[in-house]
Amino acid sequence: MSELGKYRPLTYFQLMEISLRELLVEKGVVSEPQIEATVEDMRSRGPERGARVVARAWTDPGYKRRLLADGTAACEELGLDVPALRLIVMQNTPEVHNVIVCTLCSCYPRMLLGLPPDWYKSRNYRSRVVREPRAVLAEFGTVIPDRVAIRVHDSTADMRYMVLPMRPAGTEGWNEERLAALVTRDSMIGVALPKAP
Amino acid sequence: MALEARFRPGDRVRVMKAYPLGHVRTPYYIRGHTGVVERLCGAFANPEELAQMRSGLPARPLYRVRFLQTEVWPDYRGRPDDAVEIEIFQHWLEKA
Amino acid sequence: MGGLPAGPVEPSEHDYADWERRVDALMVLLSGIKGAHKLLTVDELRKNIEALGPEAYDRMSYYERWVASITQTMLQRGVITTEELARKMREVEERGA
Numbered sequence: 001m002s003e004l005g006k007y008r009p010l011t012y013f014q015l016m017e018i019s020l021r022e023l024l025v026e027k028g029v030v031s032e033p034q035i036e037a038t039v040e041d042m043r044s045r046g047p048e049r050g051a052r053v054v055a056r057a058w059t060d061p062g063y064k065r066r067l068l069a070d071g072t073a074a075c076e077e078l079g080l081d082v083p084a085l086r087l088i089v090m091q092n093t094p095e096v097h098n099v100i101v102c103t104l105c106s107c108y109p110r111m112l113l114g115l116p117p118d119w120y121k122s123r124n125y126r127s128r129v130v131r132e133p134r135a136v137l138a139e140f141g142t143v144i145p146d147r148v149a150i151r152v153h154d155s156t157a158d159m160r161y162m163v164l165p166m167r168p169a170g171t172e173g174w175n176e177e178r179l180a181a182l183v184t185r186d187s188m189i190g191v192a193l194p195k196a197p
Numbered sequence: 198m199a200l201e202a203r204f205r206p207g208d209r210v211r212v213m214k215a216y217p218l219g220h221v222r223t224p225y226y227i228r229g230h231t232g233v234v235e236r237l238c239g240a241f242a243n244p245e246e247l248a249q250m251r252s253g254l255p256a257r258p259l260y261r262v263r264f265l266q267t268e269v270w271p272d273y274r275g276r277p278d279d280a281v282e283i284e285i286f287q288h289w290l291e292k293a
Numbered sequence: 294m295g296g297l298p299a300g301p302v303e304p305s306e307h308d309y310a311d312w313e314r315r316v317d318a319l320m321v322l323l324s325g326i327k328g329a330h331k332l333l334t335v336d337e338l339r340k341n342i343e344a345l346g347p348e349a350y351d352r353m354s355y356y357e358r359w360v361a362s363i364t365q366t367m368l369q370r371g372v373i374t375t376e377e378l379a380r381k382m383r384e385v386e387e388r389g390a
Contacts, residue, residue, distance in 0.1 A: 010386070013357040017312050019381040020364050021319065023373050029332065030322050038318035038327060039311075084326045086238075088261075103224050103295030105339055106355075111326075115317065117306040123350050127299035130226065130281055131270050139302050149278045152266075154295065156222045157259050157284035158241045220340035226296040247336035250369070270296065 045114040047185035049080050050162055053089075053112075054188065055180035058167040064091075071162065075112055085111045090153060091164045092190075097144050098151050099137065099190030100161045101129045109160040113185060120189065129191075130154055140191040163190040170197045199240030199256040200287065208234045209293040210262060212285060220248035223289045227281075231293045232264035235282055243286065258287040313356040319363055333366045341365045 010018070024030050053075060057064040067074035071087030087109055090098035102108065106121035119125050129136040133150045137143070144150055153161045165187045171179060174197075186192035204210055214229035222244050237260055242253030266279040273279070309317075320338065325331025341362040342349070349358055367373045 011357075013353070013360050014312050015382055015385055016364055017316055017360045018385050019378060020360065020367065020373070021315060022385070023377055023381050024319070024367070027372070029330075029372060030319070034322060035315055035318045038321050039314045041327070042314065042317060042321070101295075103226075104222060105342065115309060117304075118355070119302050119304050119306065121355050122302065122305075123294060124299040125302045127294045127297040128302065130295040131266075132274065133279070134275050136302055140304060146276065149276050149280070151263075151279070152281045154224065154281060154283045156224060157238075157244065157286065159238055159259075159261070159284055220336060220343060224295050244336045244339075247334045248340035250334075250337060253336075 042110070042115060045111060047113050047183075047188065048180070049075075050109075050113045050185070050188045051180040051183035052078060052176070053080070053162075054164060054183045054194075055176040057089075057164055058171075058179055059176055064164075067164065080112065082109075082111045085109055086159050087112065087162060088153075088159050089162050089164050090151070090190075092166045094148070094166070096149050096151055097190065098153060098163045099129060099133055100153050100155065100163060101126055102155045103127070103130055104154075104156055107155040107160060109162050112160075112162065113188065117185070137191055140186065142192050162188050165194045168194050168197055200258060202237055202240075202258040203287060204234050204237070204258070204260060204290065204292070206234050206236055210234055210260075210290040211293040212262075213289050213291065220245055223285055224283065226269065227264065227283055227285070228289075230264055230269055232262040232283075235261040235263045238284060241286075243288075259284055260287065260290065261285075262290070309356075316356045316360045316363065320359060323363065323367075332372060333363075333370060337366045337369070338362045341369075 025032055056078060057067050067089050068091055071089040072082060072085055075082045075087060092098055103126045106116060108116040108120060130152050133152050134144055155161055168182060182195040184192060184195060187194045209231060211231045212223060212228050237258055239259060240256035241259050242256050246253040261282055262285050263280045263282045266273045266275060266281055267277050269281060321327055323332045324335050342358050345358060345361060368375060
């Protein structure tokens, strides 16, 4: 029967989601169109938005200064809507490498970069990156040399963080679009470096 | 009207070593440790109170504080200037 | 949980299921981030996740913890009652959604 392949019993929590949603809609607290619109809105937010910010900072020193002074305003300057986001951008330098975590839950600049990856929310990442960042980064294939200091930023309260990676060598004269393609989500979290040209 | 900021960037501060019940945004691992104020982030409603369905007002100062990893973890492997930076509310901080 | 011993970080990610995205959307809507009427704070949500206990991390996935927390918060806020939830869950289960 063609229906057989489609049957999947609901888990307890899927049942709870449906029930909660229907109750809230019945009570006029939210509407289905609102929920759908919000789902679509979150889908539209992804790392490519952060990559645009990074590429602009790499090519425009004035923008970079503004970005480091007020991350939220700088995002808005590029037309990126970031409701309720208080963004602090941490700059990687030849002396300092930055990495972001939320040990208490999984705070992430989602209104800029979209939903975080599972590993960022995992117990293992949140427990270990604050204590042994070099070892954790090595598990991602990122080796930070001994001459570079590491700063771990634990977003415990109202601020959210993004790493401004260093511009890769060999990209002189590149336009923003080409540069943005080198900027990965993981390089803006700090567990990786941007792609090589 | 927010509470007045008692600390400034560069001040040495110690995180209170207390383990109250309730919702707290000061991580266990940093309680009792001493660091340096990196910046004042602004004043925000107290999350401990917001979690209990209260307003959390008046807003209170929130600081970013930098701690040296070698001082936080006895077995830390890395550079002596590696750091962890954490946002901490004023009422968890005392002058060190 | 910062600093507690833990295993290697598996660079896993999954494409979020529709129901997970809807839980996320409810969180965004109910906390007033997108300008809708604010019915709860993320602080209450976090507190209720913490109240699930440490085993919740082993037994429940990320969005399972969130849907439990949102539901608990709505109960605490009096937006829904346990009886309403029980009846609705029975109804949904019986019709097979």
